[in-house]
Amino acid sequence: MRIHHLNCATMCPVAWSLFGLRDMICHCLLVETDAHGLVLVDTGFGTGDVTDPSHLGGAFRGLVRPKLDVAETALRQVEALGFRAADVRHILPTHLDLDHAGGLPDFPETTVHIYKKERDAALARATWREKERYKTRHVAHGPKWEPYEVQGEPWNGFECVRDLKGLPPEILLVPTVGHTRGHVAVAIEGPGGWLVHAGDAYFHKDEMHPEKPSCPRPLAIFQSTMGIDGASRRHNAERLRVMARETKVSIFSAHDADELDRERARA
Numbered sequence: 001m002r003i004h005h006l007n008c009a010t011m012c013p014v015a016w017s018l019f020g021l022r023d024m025i026c027h028c029l030l031v032e033t034d035a036h037g038l039v040l041v042d043t044g045f046g047t048g049d050v051t052d053p054s055h056l057g058g059a060f061r062g063l064v065r066p067k068l069d070v071a072e073t074a075l076r077q078v079e080a081l082g083f084r085a086a087d088v089r090h091i092l093p094t095h096l097d098l099d100h101a102g103g104l105p106d107f108p109e110t111t112v113h114i115y116k117k118e119r120d121a122a123l124a125r126a127t128w129r130e131k132e133r134y135k136t137r138h139v140a141h142g143p144k145w146e147p148y149e150v151q152g153e154p155w156n157g158f159e160c161v162r163d164l165k166g167l168p169p170e171i172l173l174v175p176t177v178g179h180t181r182g183h184v185a186v187a188i189e190g191p192g193g194w195l196v197h198a199g200d201a202y203f204h205k206d207e208m209h210p211e212k213p214s215c216p217r218p219l220a221i222f223q224s225t226m227g228i229d230g231a232s233r234r235h236n237a238e239r240l241r242v243m244a245r246e247t248k249v250s251i252f253s254a255h256d257a258d259e260l261d262r263e264r265a266r267a
């Protein structure tokens with residue numbers, strides 16, 4: 001197994017630099033498995049978002065200011081590594097927010113492993129927040145869903161789903177509901193040990209500090225505004241913090257550029 005740490009989107013929110021924050025990235029994983037093809041964890045923005053960003057919404061584009069560079073899309077990076085879109089056999093989105101699911105239409109034949117709750121929420125778009133975060137264009141091609149129930153067996157303080165259909169046992173879904181209804185972290189046992197892609201279960205590396213966790217104010221406000229279940233979100237962040245402190249598992253969020261640098265150096 002070989003793991004590539006990709007950045008599949010860059011976002012430069014208004015006034016971010018005033019708080020000393022780096023641009024937000026979209027940390028995605030491209031996993032070369034021995035017998036199961038390529039596995040992509042999160043997709044960032046897709047080529048369709050770059051060519052026609054209007055469906056992302058004026059508020060999102062104005063406040064979050066995505067860079068929308070086609071060279072950053074997962075598809076272009078897969079190709080740059082010498083693969084084709086069809087070589088990506090499985091996608092594991094941590095959730096279906098627009099900055100995580102934008103690349104789905106670039107891989108229309110790929111199986112998408114997802115909690116049923118998350119898929120149903122993205123298709124229903126029942127609340128104003130869900131209309132903002134889930135974009136119909138990202139699922140209009142009819143992804144090949146492989147839905148799961150939120151349940152599982154114990155793993156490092158969480159429940160987890162093992163035996164994902166068509167995937168090796170070194171890849172697990174870890175329910176971390178809170179940011180969205182069916183948010184997951186993805187745990188992978190790679191050549192350097194276990195790592196956990198925590199998606200948007202937290203946003204800033206300081207939130208995982210073992211003794212004095214903290215979060216820059218703009219990110220704290222953003223998380224409580226966009227979270228669907230604040231109590232579950234905080235509880236899951238605490239469980240990730242305990243895992244970071246008490247195990248050798250390497251944990252990173254989707255959007256922290258320092259964590260991406262760290263994981264690339266480690267890899």
Ligand SMILES: [Zn+2]
Pocket residue numbers: 097099100200254255
């Ligand atoms: Zn996100």
